[in-house]
Amino acid sequence: MDSRSVAKHVEDPEYVARPHKLYTLVFPVDTATSKVLLGMKKRGFGKDKLNGFGGKVEPHETIEQGAVRELQEESGLTATHIKKIGLLFFYFENDPVTMEVHVYQSDRYDGRPMETDEMRPEWFGVHEMPFERMWADDSLWWPYALENKRFVGRFWFKADQVTITRQELREVDSLEF
Template sequence: MATSAGGAGERMPLPEVCVCYVLREWEGRTEVLLGRKKHGLGKGYFVGLGGKLEPGETAVEAAVREVHEESGLVVASADLDARGRLRYLFPYRTAWSQVSNVFVVREFAGAPAPSDELDPEWFPLDAVPLAHMWDDAKHWLPGVLAGGRVERTYVFGEDLATVVEARDHVA
């Protein structure tokens, strides 16, 4: 389990989250579904669909649930393609630190609709709005959307928005 430095030399587990990137073929190109966050952590940013794991829930189960809650789309756990794990460290706001399980899915049912959490929007892979996403996305998201994997740790600076360090992922 991923950990973060805790008090008195102990290591505390980081909260686990999931993020899922829904892909479709549309008019001869591949597109990804992103959502602009309406509130909370990352408000105003475009993000993949996802969120916190509920007690007793696996990352796959959470991804299926979160995709439906945030977009109305239905995906099957068997169709999720695990693409890696990201560890996010926020030394200046440790409550934001977390481990994210990354998935891609190409099979889904339904049409995306806005939710309380975000407004979904399709983007061609060559026009992903990286400048309007968390700073780390530019380093790994294009590769994952192209079929790659990611296992990295990103440390954010005092502004809580800028990556100040990236390193190979440590479980």
């Protein structure tokens, strides 16, 4: 298992033993307008869904460095400060690899959002999220983010990547493991 993984601190032994891949997810927030920047995924995993900006963490970087890099590559924004708000584990039917996703918010960044080959950015009110166009789990943990609560969630999806068959979600005091 990747030494940067925190799975051993929060998962059952059965799931810790599975291979994990590290991912990041960043939600830029404009506090002055109470809006969050989402991107319409144009290709690959999650195509045609709105989501935050993120992806795989490269072997040579920290998880936070991966988050900043992915945000810049996918939106044109360079985060000058990010705050970890959550940790999500995703298990997909017929896929032996667990997705370990470190979730961040950023209210300090440079640049302007721009469309890239992978994402088309769009601002939404933080209380008007288009959950019907997002991953099924987003509506479950987003209220924690709105209330500035840290969270850990585990979601089991059918192979259709839409249907959640099981879930665990809880507030935590800290995301430092």
